[in-house]
Amino acid sequence: MTEEIVVVEGDGIGREVVPAAVSVLEAVGDFEFVRHDAGDAVKEETGEALPQETYDAVAAADATLFGAAGETAADVILPLRTAVESFVNVRPARAYPGVEALQPETDIVFLRENTEGVYAGHEDRLSDDLSTLTRVVTTSASERLAEFACDYAPEGFHVAHKANVMRETDGRFRDAVTGVADEQGVETEEVLMDAFATHVCLDPGQFDVVVCPNLAGDVLSDLAAGLVGGLGLLPSANIGSDNALFEPVHGTAPDIAGEGVANPSATILSAAMLLDHLGYDEEGTAVREAVESTLADGPRTPDLGGDATTEDVTEAIIDGLD
Ligand SMILES: NC(=O)c1ccc[n+]([C@@H]2O[C@H](COP(=O)([O-])OP(=O)(O)OC[C@H]3O[C@@H](n4cnc5c(N)ncnc54)[C@H](O)[C@@H]3O)[C@@H](O)[C@H]2O)c1
Numbered sequence: 001m002t003e004e005i006v007v008v009e010g011d012g013i014g015r016e017v018v019p020a021a022v023s024v025l026e027a028v029g030d031f032e033f034v035r036h037d038a039g040d041a042v043k044e045e046t047g048e049a050l051p052q053e054t055y056d057a058v059a060a061a062d063a064t065l066f067g068a069a070g071e072t073a074a075d076v077i078l079p080l081r082t083a084v085e086s087f088v089n090v091r092p093a094r095a096y097p098g099v100e101a102l103q104p105e106t107d108i109v110f111l112r113e114n115t116e117g118v119y120a121g122h123e124d125r126l127s128d129d130l131s132t133l134t135r136v137v138t139t140s141a142s143e144r145l146a147e148f149a150c151d152y153a154p155e156g157f158h159v160a161h162k163a164n165v166m167r168e169t170d171g172r173f174r175d176a177v178t179g180v181a182d183e184q185g186v187e188t189e190e191v192l193m194d195a196f197a198t199h200v201c202l203d204p205g206q207f208d209v210v211v212c213p214n215l216a217g218d219v220l221s222d223l224a225a226g227l228v229g230g231l232g233l234l235p236s237a238n239i240g241s242d243n244a245l246f247e248p249v250h251g252t253a254p255d256i257a258g259e260g261v262a263n264p265s266a267t268i269l270s271a272a273m274l275l276d277h278l279g280y281d282e283e284g285t286a287v288r289e290a291v292e293s294t295l296a297d298g299p300r301t302p303d304l305g306g307d308a309t310t311e312d313v314t315e316a317i318i319d320g321l322d
């Protein structure tokens with residue numbers, strides 16, 4: 001049976017890097033791609049950034065490949081993460097041989113809580129002078145994340161938090177995560193997220209898997225992108241119990257959108273995570289290896305110091321598939 005993959009390109013370079021990743025998927029398997037719209041352009045046309053049919057298709061799909069949305073990103077990607085009931089956003093940040101990196105020994109996977117924290121979003125304007133935000137942390141979501149982390153990293157992981165200040169919310173997060181790990185005999189090491197930001201810049205080699213609350217995972221994974229050579233290199237997987245959505249960590253890159261020079265690696269690596277998720281392990285590995293050898297030997301897009309186009313890099317990756 002042909003596997004169905006929902007594809008949502010979104011805006012900006014989403015429209016360049018997603019077609020690149022789809023052509024790589026076409027080269028390794030027999031998939032049916034079902035395309036849906038979301039983002040700024042759709043909102044301009046229809047008044048809605050996330051059409052109900054897109055939400056329903058993503059919620060029903062085994063797997064979705066998403067690009068990026070622009071100003072409407074929060075109205076698109078946050079509901080879509082909820083649509084797949086994603087309890088974790090897996091964000092690997094690693095340096096690649098041949099790519100200039102501030103910290104070439106970086107090889108970290110962030111396991112980001114994916115639905116709560118400040119993103120659960122109870123914001124209020126109470127007066128001309130005062131706005132508030134309620135932060136949401138549940139034991140159940142934190143424990144679900146911890147169970148995933150224990151399976152993912154049975155050798156142990158770091159837990160980043162700021163429970164010294166947010167005693168109730170991050171305290172609950174920390175206690176839930178370390179509690180599950182203790183029960184399962186998995187070692188954890190706590191690190192305050194502000195100190196982590198410094199440690200990871202100076203000595204990223206000491207970190208392997210880092211479990212963090214939602215906003216911390218957002219910021220710290222972008223920081224790690226800076227250590228390895230940029231946002232064009234970081235893929236991600238939003239994993240739920242039954243389905244999942246795969247997307248690059250980057251946004252629509254308005255400064256280069258339309259020029260055909262976006263680095264497709266993050267999205268193609270996200271497609272490799274999608275292949276792993278659907279059980280196409282050999283194909284996922286082949287795609288990752290082809291991306292790695294293209295990053296090592298070129299061609300490279302301008303963000304990595306080269307002058308190649310998105311299409312040149314994609315062709316090289318497809319040529320490099322076994
Ligand atoms: N998941 C999402 O849909 C998502 C995520 C982040 C930002 N956004 C949206 O994207 C828009 C732009 O945000 P931003 O500028 O802060 O972040 P961005 O990730 O779009 O771009 C930041 C910088 O990284 C570069 N960059 C990013 N991806 C690249 C790639 N694949 N190849 C080469 N260079 C790349 C850009 O050119 C830019 O200089 C905003 O409207 C924001 O809301 C969406």
Ligand SMILES: CC(C)[C@H](C(=O)O)[C@@H](O)C(=O)O
Pocket residue numbers: 073074077078218249
């Ligand atoms: C655009 C925004 C809603 C999103 C987030 O904060 O999760 C982005 O920064 C990301 O990292 O995917």
